[in-house]
Amino acid sequence: FFKLTRNPNYLGEVLIYNSFAIIVNRWEFWGVLAFVYLTLFVIRMLTKDLSLRQKDGWKEYDSYMFFPKFSPN
Numbered sequence: 001f002f003k004l005t006r007n008p009n010y011l012g013e014v015l016i017y018n019s020f021a022i023i024v025n026r027w028e029f030w031g032v033l034a035f036v037y038l039t040l041f042v043i044r045m046l047t048k049d050l051s052l053r054q055k056d057g058w059k060e061y062d063s064y065m066f067f068p069k070f071s072p073n
Helices: 008-024 027-052 058-064
Strands: none
Touching: 008 027
């Protein structure tokens, strides 16, 4: 499962934080998580993809990975 994700650390963090939000059952926590996901995680993933595009082997990496794919091919 984790070999198919582009950012396994972020996926793990999202799963952990979402489980906390489910346990707490408060909309404020979901709001904080949405802010963090949309700002920090997406920006870092896009920056990482742009950096990796300049390296050898990007096409093979990009064709193998499929989740999450934020940058266009």
